[in-house]
Amino acid sequence: MSENTRQALRRKISAMQFACWELHLFLDTHPNNCEAARRLEEYRQRLSQQVREYEEAFGPLNELSRDTSRWDWINGPWPWEREDNE
Numbered sequence: 001m002s003e004n005t006r007q008a009l010r011r012k013i014s015a016m017q018f019a020c021w022e023l024h025l026f027l028d029t030h031p032n033n034c035e036a037a038r039r040l041e042e043y044r045q046r047l048s049q050q051v052r053e054y055e056e057a058f059g060p061l062n063e064l065s066r067d068t069s070r071w072d073w074i075n076g077p078w079p080w081e082r083e084d085n086e
Contacts, residue, residue: 009054013061016047 023040030036054061 006054006058009050009057013047013050013054016043016050019043020047 020040020043023036023043026036027033027040051061
């Protein structure tokens, strides 16, 4: 996959993380809002799917990613070593 695809997936993940956090904060002050709770669960599932898609294509997203060891971060390629950067 291309660098543009990678960046697009990262943007989608960031947007979904933001939406989840905002809903979480909203629910702190409106704990009985069933629609917000339903939407938060939906967004969390979508975020999980997006992260899975990203990691299948590009490797671990962060140190908390599933099925990674602490040393996966140093197992290339480094960003400047990727073919799509040339």
